[in-house]
Amino acid sequence: MKKELLVLVSLFLSFSSFTQSRESEVDRLNSIIQDETVHDTTVVNTYLELADQFYLKNPDTAIYICEKALSLAQEINFLKGQSEAHDWLGYLKKDKGHYDAAVFHFKRSLSIQKTLDDKLSISNTYTNFASVYTKKGKLDSSLFYHQKALFLRQSVGDLNLEANSLNNIGSTYHTKGNLPEALRYYIQSLKIAEKLGDKSSIATGKYNIGFMYNQQGDTAKALSYFLDAKEINEEIGNQSALASNLIHIGHIYSKSKNYSKAVKYTRQALCINNDIGNAYGRANTMYNLGFLYKDQGDLDSAYVYIKKSLGLLQQFGIKNGVAACFIGLGQIDYEKNNLVQAQNYGEKALTLAREISKPEKIRAASELLYQVYEKQGQGLKALEMHKLFVEMRDSLMDIESQKSIIEQNMEYEFEKKEALKQVEHEKEIAISNAEKKQQQLIMWGSVFGLILVTAFVIVLISRLKTTRKQKRLIQKKNKENELLLGEIHHRVKNNLQVISSLLSLQEKDITDEVAKKAIMEGKDRVNSIGLIHKLLYQDDQFSGIKMQEYTQKLIESLSNTFGFEKGEISTNIAMGDTWLDIDTAIPIGLIINELSVNSLKYAFDKERENELEIALTEKNKQLYLSFKDNGTGKKDDLFASDSFGYRLVQSLTRQLNGKLEIDDNDGLHYHLLFKSYKRIKS
Known part of the structure; x- marks a missing residue:
């Protein structure tokens, strides 16, 4: 068994583009597998390490290696090895779009993990289940498993994994179009990552928040977050994440029609994905390059790149990406007046977008079909698609989302108010302790004074000096606390003003009168509270x-x-x-x-x-x-x-x-x- 694997890996290396250091690592792992003195459990673990070297460049080879690991682990009844091999096989099958096979392996892994009572491994498998349901477009099921994983990770106190689950939940809400909930979970995840100093998770958090700002049209803030994430990923050498950052930085520049920079960053991302053998990343990059050429009017080059991207995404079964490619190709055919082909791509995209419940893709596909049907003179179909387009557009910015944003701000204001109470409480304790200490000092001074007049005078003078020093310290502390209270109220007022400004900007883009009325009333309530905080710090009367x-x-x-x-x-x-x-x-x-x-x-x-x-x-x-x-x-x-x-x-x-x-x-x-x-x- 061992020699057979060595021959296969050697054959693959002769045709691969592995770097020298990676070839050296593969050779090292092979030598362990071939060593007859090594325990079989070590061989199983080494198989899985070897699979990690191949899964990006050649997932089929990685699957073969994991099946070898599973077979040996079953032969020696190594339960932990069986569980990890099933997890790897599920992950690889999922990436190839074989979702039923992936679920089969994850279920087998979960059964073993429950036998071993391995809570962290169980939480990881729940996360794997969630990723499968995300790929299939079943986002409610995905949220269910991410929440189960979060509960387990919180119960064992693993903050790194807790932050990972919070980020995953935020990402799922983001995909569902529920931006306020997505932002809430992203921020929770980022706070934990910053507390732990986990640079990789900090970069992920900044990237996700930047992605949300980009989606909402605030390209300046989005670019700032993407550049922060890029700098961190360059520092820690996370090439896959760095490539994703570069793609989105390029996208920001394309929005401002700075195509030279956009192409520069996107091509850098393509080079990285080619170097690390990330086929999915390569597909994503080619898709973005295609749209860059489309925006510049080079429709032929755009068509070629998006077609290449489509082939890879179909191979991996990435339905969301496939739908996006169908839309892009349909838009190009529409611009070229190839209406039959444009209609074909648009209908394929709409069917797929509905299957995976993606409001953004449904909106884009229905808009394309509305334009095609209208140009073809199919009035009823055009009207139907226009209604669907408006429905999807409005659902992405509904009233409930606006109310949720206001409620989150109210929660923030409440937390600040609690902080104010805590500062005042500490101030009262400091004064009370100082007064008690002063009384004790005076009492002991009196007792010693009865025994010896001279000692009384000396102690009294000493205590008076101490008291004056303490009083000065208390006064200094009070002044610092007042400055802190004033700054907190000022910041709360400023944050409320930002929310009010955001609501005003949102109000200008809303045509629905009910939504506009809700936004206006929410803004008035925010301004009412903001006025209170403004008066607090202006009048230096922080308690009322x-x-x-x-x-x-x-x-x-x-x-x-x-x-x-x-x-x-x-x-x-x-x-x-x-x-x-x-x-x-x-x-x-x-x-x-x-x-x-x-x-x-x-x-x-x-x-x-x-x-x-x-x-x-x-x-x-x-x-x-x-x-x-x-x-x-x-x-x-x-x-x-x-x-x-x-x-x-x-x-x-x-x-x-x-x-x-x-x-x-x-x-x-x-x-x-x-x-x-x-x-x-x-």
Whole structure:
């Protein structure tokens, strides 16, 4: 058995393009296999190491070697070796597109791993199952197995593998088109990688986030992340990942029509993939080169490269890539007016994209077919494809995704608020400990003073010096804490402003009025919270807000947003010198925001005199908020609407253990009483 493998490997090396160092490694492994004194378990492990040398350049040879390893491991009842051989065979079969065979080997491996109670190996096999389902387009099944792998890796405390699972889950959500969830998992993975100093995972995290920015059209940020990832992969020598980075850097330059740089980076990627024998990477690179030539108008060269890419991807069974190639070839045939061939490629791409549930590919294929059918005069088919195109385009940027982005930002703001509480708590502890220590020192000084007057004087002077020094340290610490609090509030305000700006940019590209309304309302809520943090760091009063000033600025901002000029609304805000703790100010600020938006949208008319009265007072240990407009609204209409804003007001009222009453005499009048609140001294 051993000599037979040696002959096969030697024959393969005579026709291969292995580097000298790699040939030397293969020779070393062969010598171990041929050594009759080596234990059979070592031979099994060496077979698997040898397969690792071949799987990129010649996967069929790698499969042959793994089958030898499996056969020997079964012969000597080496369970660990059997499990690893099945895993390798499943991985290689999956890459060749033989998914049923891959699942067969992974199931065999999993059964052995459960017998051995090897949790980390079980988690790796779950990940392999997920990769098969991803290739088949069954993304929900893929997520299921990635989540199972994550649970096991967390249970054994392996942070490296936990980060890997988080990244895999993010990638799957990314493929599904759920960008907020993808970003959430990518960031979690990147944080762990940075904590561990794992440069390979850091590079992967930066690459994935860059890919998302590129997909959303922010090429400047995407390029920044791709270049960071490229620098790290060059440093650690990860050639496969480096090639992928170069491809996407080239793609960024192609978007800005800098074709010389785009071709330069893409050809560098092709050279690397050729050197390391990465056939899939070579297919991906040729696909990108094809589109570079297409963008420059060289349709013949583009067709050749995309065709080559298609052949390799079909060989490996990469359906997502095959669909992309069909779309690219169809677009070229459309531009050449080869409508029959363009239709053929478009229909193949659409069938495949639906099979693997890829919204982006369905969108691109339906757009191509819409153009082809329209040019052919097939009006009904063109209309059907146009509807599908619009549906897929809108699904990639739906309202729920926008809401999720806002919720993630709210979660970030909450974490920052908790950090503020922690800083204040540490400040209180420092002061309390210093005071206790001071009292103890004075007491001991008094005791010694009774024994010896001279010692008393000496100790007292010494203690007074120590006390002054401690006081200076406390004052310095307080000042540092205040600066830290101010910086945190400033950063929170800036981050909220960034979110608001992003929502504004998104709003410009949305034509659906329901979506635009949701974005606008979300932006108003973000700005309402951002105003609180702005006032906190501007006034150097980090624990609370002066409500009179806050409400005046909020109403001015909202009035401008809804197009009301100064003087068109008569406002009477009566809150006196009321200062509220931040935990009370945020929900009350959001309530005032929602009620004000409702009045500005539905109650007020520029052709009449508009009045708004807002008062905040304390009565019988309860905080009373009165909000009144002189519009034509009725409370029955408000109750019937079941709007998100009204439900938010009710939820925030309950949060403060409050009660809401409404009457509609001469406009809507809201009466809110809060039992759980905290005032602070100005």
